[in-house]
Amino acid sequence: MDCFFPPGKENCPVGSSEVKSESAASLQPQTSVTSLPTGSPGPKRSGTTGNTLKKWLTSPVRRLSHGKGDNTNAKKPNNKQRKRDGRKSVELGPAHQDSTEERGRRGVNSGGEEEAEDEPHTPLPPPMEIIKDPSAQEEKTPEPGSFPVLGSVTPSDQMPRDPETEQKNKAMRGRMFVLNEMVQTERDYVKDLGVIVEGFMGRIGEKGVPEDMAGKDKIVFGNIHQIYDWHKEFFLCELEKCLQDHDRLAELFIKHERRLHMYVIYCQNKPRSEFVVAEYDAFFEEVQQEVNSRLSISDYLIKPIQRITKYQLLLKDFLKYSTKAGLDCKETEKAVELMSLVPKQCNDMMNLGRLQGYEGKLTAQGKLLQQDTFFVTEQDSGVLSRSKERRVFLFEQIVIFSELLRKGSSTPGYQFKKSIKVSYLSMEEHVDSDPCKFVLSCRGSSERLTLQAANIDIKKEWVQSIRELLDMQINFLTALQNPQEYQKKESGGSLSRQLSNSSRSSSSHPSTPLKPNTAPNGSPTHKPNKHVEEELDEGECNGLSLVLVTQDYNAVKEDEICVVVGEKVQILASNQQNMCLVYRPANSQSPAAEGWVPGHVLSSTQ
Known part of the structure; x- marks a missing residue:
């Protein structure tokens, strides 16, 4: 070593x-x-x-x-x-x-890793518990020295709110969202209508149409120009005002119910429009390229039908949120009911537009009240025919029977078979102890038509609608024949109320106000410029008499006719809206015509 x-x-x-x-x-x-x-x-x-x-x-x-x-x-x-x-x-x-x-x-x-020595540190907080009831946990006050749970700390400006108030605020926000959607989609809708009117229609007007298509371009577009003008110049502005005053929305739809029937006329023409577009599809594709449109003309022409259905859905959502907010919803409910009927009438008119072979003017037959499919058995002079499937349309003035064509197709057609005017119609409600059958017949004819409905509910609806039409007709004829006796019998009954309502509804027209038609002693008085209602009460006209037109009137709807001062027309019927169905004989200036005019433009011929 x-x-x-x-x-x-x-x-x-x-x-x-x-x-x-x-x-x-x-x-x-x-x-x-x-x-x-x-x-x-x-x-x-x-x-x-x-x-x-x-x-x-x-x-x-x-x-x-x-x-x-x-x-x-x-x-x-x-x-x-x-x-x-x-x-x-x-x-x-x-x-x-x-x-x-x-x-x-x-x-x-630890797998060989060296760990640092333990150092003194602050004491750990107590173990946290699972929160089972958050609301109860928020109400607890933390003890001194304890560490509060992060989720339980509530700022003073976020104190718990009343659930009822929170639900109401949420409903009001939903209400505002629906209204905003309605306004925004209305703006888009007006733009789409502008593409049709200013784009397609404008280009076709400049370019012209093929010789064999002359006159058919009006069938393609129908009254869409009228719809575009009204929405662009009036309805869109009124909807935008509703953003500041939500209560105006329901009133807006109720007030312009009559104007919204433009869509019913449009839908009635839609089947014919589809036929023309399909026949000249190459021409319309060329126009589409010239106007630089990404959608075809058929895509744009369906927009009005989609829009009238959209109103119904948006109003239902608006009603739902209004109800949750605890607001008065009577006007909104009325608007929803109204806008549920208009699409139904549009659908009815689209089916009616597929009716072929009827030579009369359907728009002059009043409103379409019912349409359905029945098994109809015809009986003439005691001879029964085989039961056949028929599509039946009930108007205010006529009942039309048609045969179903292209059964099972998405666009069925109907071939006209026969019709019965309501003025000659009679009904038997119970037949052969069958709860689904009833009989319609024409007075003065031996022909009887037995209709078998699919179920008893359909039969009840039809029987009720026909009964109301017949009762109205009887009251109308009674008032024409002997108005004073009728008034005494009814003692201010339904007809007087209808006339009163009609006078109120027509007060917006520039006409002479209604005056009492009887003196205090009960004798009739004679006033200039008398209304149709006064004529009926005085009993100076009947179903065949002529009345004088006292004011010019331009038709607003397609089922109306234009009349000028001095013309004489024949009154065929009237309704609760103070509208009269009249027949205007042919003269040197215009052909014969039949349609509706307001009652205040007519007076009796002395």
Whole structure:
């Protein structure tokens, strides 16, 4: 050993083996350390022993011992200082030994990574509980010194609100959303109508149409120009005003019910329009390219039908939110009912537009009240025919029977078979003890038509509608024949109420106000410019008499006719809206015509 170490170096450690042996010794089993006396230093181990133990250490412990060795090499005390502090280090041995052993154990468990020693830190908050009732948790006040749960802290400006108020506010927001959607879609709708009128119609007017198509272009577009002008110049502006006053919406639809019947006329013409477009599809495709339209003309022509249906859906949503908000919904309910009937009438008119073979003017037959499919059995002079399927249309003035064509098709057609005017119609409500059957016949004819409905509900609806028409007709004829007796019998009954309502509804027209038609003693009085209602009460006209036109009138709807002052017309019927169905004989200036005119433009011929 003397040849390897120079003098004075015997006590110097070789490398860090001695330090590593001390670290390794501290990782020996507890019994080997505690068995040593606490008052004497532990035995020194040579480098050979340290090297031997080093071979058996696992890699995590080796890294731990290397770390310890690095800390020891940071400052090496001399031999004398180690001897002088030997007793003190031995006394601290057990604590150092425990901590080192614990660190070694943690090093092994953590995959060999050295962990930092535990440092003092702030106390942890108490464990949080699962919140089962958030509302109850928000009401709790945190105890002093406790850590509040983040979700339970409520700012002073977000205090819990009343559920009823919150629901009302939500309903009002939904109401406003529906109204905004209606206005925005109305703007888009007007733009689409503009493409048809200013684009397609304008280009066709400049370009012209093929010779064999002359006159058919009017069938294609129908009254869509009238619809476009009204929506662009009036209805869109009125809808935009509803954004500031929501209560105007329902009133707007109710007030312009008559104007919305433009769509009924449009839908009646739609089947013929489709036929012409399909016949000249190449021509319309060429026009589409010239106006740079991404949609075909058929896509645009269906827009009015889609729009009149959209009003109904939006109004139903508006009513739903208004009800949830606790608002008065009587006017809105009335508007919804109205806009539910208009699409139905449009659908009825589209079916009616597919009726072929009828030579009369359907628009002059009043409103279409009912339409349905029946199995009809004809009986003439005691001879029964086989039951046949028929599509039956009930108007205010006529009943039309037709045969179904293209059965099962999405666009069925109907071939006219026969008709009965309501003025000659009679009905038997019960037939053969069958709850689904009733009989219609024409007075003065032996022909009887037995109609079998699909169910009893359809039969009840038809019987009720026909009964109301017949009762109205009887009242009308009675008033014509003997108005004074009729008034005494009814004592201000239904006809007087109808005339009163009609006078109120026509008050907006520039006409002479109604005056009492009888003097206090009951004798009739004669006033200039008398209304039709006064004529009926005075009994000076009958179903065949002529009345004088006192004011010019231009037709608004297609079922109306234009009349001028001085013309004489024949009154055929009247309705509750103070409209009269008249026949105008042919004269030197205009052909014969039949249609509706307001009652206030007529007076009796003396």
